[in-house]
Amino acid sequence: MPTPTPTRAAGLDALEDFVPRAGAAYARDRNHDDGPSRSNVSGLSPYLRHRLVTEQEVVEAVLAHTGLGAAEKFVQEVFWRTYWKGWLEQNPEVWRRYRHDVAQLTAGDLPPGHHDAVEGRSGIDAMDAWVRELVDTGYLHNHTRMWFASIWVFTLGLPWQLGADFFHRHLLDGDAASNTLSWRWVAGLQTRGKTYLATASNISRFTDGRFSPAGLATTARALDEEALPARTPVDPADxxxxxxxxxxxxxxxxxxxxxxxxxxxxxxxxxxxxxxxxxxxxxxxxxxxxxxxxxxxxxxxxxxxxxxxxxxxxxxxxxxxxxxxxxxxxxxxxxxxxxxxxxxxxxxxxxxxxxxxxxxxxxxxxxxxxxRRWDGTAWPHAARGFFPFRERIPALVRQL
Ligand SMILES: Cc1cc2nc3c(=O)[nH]c(=O)nc-3n(C[C@H](O)[C@H](O)[C@H](O)COP(=O)(O)OP(=O)(O)OC[C@H]3O[C@@H](n4cnc5c(N)ncnc54)[C@H](O)[C@@H]3O)c2cc1C
CATH class of the missing domain: 3.40.50.620 (HUPs)
Known part of the structure; x- marks a missing residue:
């Protein structure tokens, strides 16, 4: 994947280049991280994150070429971004607590192991390589982000908030909603009690054998937190x-x-x-x-x-x-x-x-x-889990 150039024109070029790959090939291959040259995903996130290119433009271009049937998986992934934003909008307390926790954790002595982890010296070869890739390029593949977060929380035993902060500081696409809520999801806070456990065999399979880290945690006990206040509905006014x-x-x-x-x-x-x-x-x-x-x-x-x-x-x-x-x-x-x-x-x-x-x-x-109409229309449906939201995607696509 080439280093993204921060212009709308470059984003539109990247979109045009990716559109023919957004159908069956994306659905089949997207979970593989075969190294930084990857072409199985779009690499559009830095553009979408700043809306140099909009979600609407991406979905329209893909649908014009491929149609919702074959491009359903890709369109759903774009809507994950919209879903996370709509969910956080209705639960701002999650962001407030995250900000507070990061401020507290970084003001004092950092936990043992943190320094080595962020310097790429954890001793886990995959983690150390991913740290270098993240720091050098500002990007990690989605599956790699999941493994990274899981190893950070369950093998290294580090606070999820510090891992999310490390990502947020280094990702070109670093985004309050997608980042914070994905880390919470891995840690078992977002879907309460359901965690994501990275395993060496899964990592080996989806990195085409590049990594097979030893010594990973074999269990992942969900973290817990004080109950959240009631949801704040999305303001109806655009x-x-x-x-x-x-x-x-x-x-x-x-x-x-x-x-x-x-x-x-x-x-x-x-x-x-x-x-x-x-x-x-x-x-x-x-x-x-x-x-x-x-x-x-x-x-x-x-x-x-x-x-x-x-x-x-x-x-x-x-x-x-x-x-x-x-x-x-x-x-x-x-x-x-x-x-x-x-x-x-x-x-x-x-x-x-x-x-x-x-x-x-x-x-x-x-x-x-x-x-934008995109946000005002979709966000109110992000009140519960992603699966009920996903059911609405075809209707949202028609409406938008
Ligand atoms: C721990 C963790 C942290 C993450 N932090 C961020 C973040 O800060 N910013 C961010 O944009 N994404 C984040 N993601 C989601 C996802 O990893 C990236 O959006 C994706 O890897 C970007 O690469 P791409 O553009 O090639 O994706 P593609 O697979 O080509 O997907 C197309 C677009 O859909 C959206 N998208 C795809 N997957 C997701 C997802 N799981 N959640 C939300 N949106 C998605 C992105 O806008 C992406 O550009 C995170 C995921 C995890 C597990």
Missing amino acids: VVGRVGDRVGLLLHEEDLEAGSLLAERPDLVHTLLATAVSADAGARSPSGVSPVVAAFTAGAVADAAARTPDASGRPARVLTDAAPATVLSWARAEGLDTVVVPFAPVGPVAERLEALRPVLDAEGIALVTVR
Whole structure:
């Protein structure tokens, strides 16, 4: 798999290249991790994660070529992303606790074995190779992520939150929902009591014999946690806030594709007086992100800025940082009364927008969030497990 270039054009090329492989071949071969050159999966996740390319575009391209029958498995995988986001949206306490736990765990002495594990010196050859691959490339195959998380929790006995944090800091596609909830799933917290146990024979089979680690845990007792509060239903409104006359658009790293977002809302924004992009990849973790992730995010932001001119044709301004004061000074300088932003699902960007809102409010500037129809339509169905959600995918595909 080539190192992804952080532009929408490169993402669309990667999509075009993958589309002929999204049918039966994907369903048959996708679980194999035969090394970094893999062609059995799409490698689209860094693009989807920042919405340089959208879920809708990916599903439409695959369906136009292959149809839902043969591409069902691939389409379901794309909807896993949507499902996790919808589930976390309705259970934000899970993110709050995760943030709290990571802050506490990284503030004190780290548990024995942690340092060796993240330095690729655990002594388990497969883990050590995967650490190097993750750190160097920002990517791991899905099956490998499952084995890694399982060995981290059940063989090395390390806190799942620190493993999730390590992934979040290093994955180009690092995502609050997919990452946190997948780690919880492996640990037996997400589907309560059901864990994922990595075995040497499974690893050997699906790495085509590259690895067959000895000494792995043979049992996986589910972790436990305090019961979660009742679910918060998804807000039915796709647009929250009142749009004034002097409107600016502020993109962020959760959604860098203004064209299709605003095309869904032609009623909302007639004239964009100013456009800007801000990002803070480092907010994913108290320990910041890897240079590979920082560079990909910065590249994606620069690409979005060039693609998002305002009404007079000026490219979007890349804000020096994502602090509320920086956004406020841009909005003031442009004389805005409204800052429109793509809706940010539960995660670091949503936290940032929560801090920004009162700062803009105090200056009489409204912060208006616009959620894509894709999210607004699918998320309410992510209230329970994935299987009831999966039943709805054909109907969702028709609707969307
Ligand atoms: C412990 C663990 C942590 C993970 N952390 C992340 C993360 O931070 N960000 C992330 O995007 N995915 C995460 N995943 C899910 C999955 O591993 C990746 O989305 C996938 O490997 C990306 O590679 P791809 O684009 O080649 O996938 P493909 O197999 O080509 O799938 C196409 C797209 O579908 C979505 N997708 C596929 N599988 C999953 C899945 N299981 N869950 C959610 N979405 C999926 C992705 O957007 C992906 O790009 C994690 C999985 C595990 C087990």
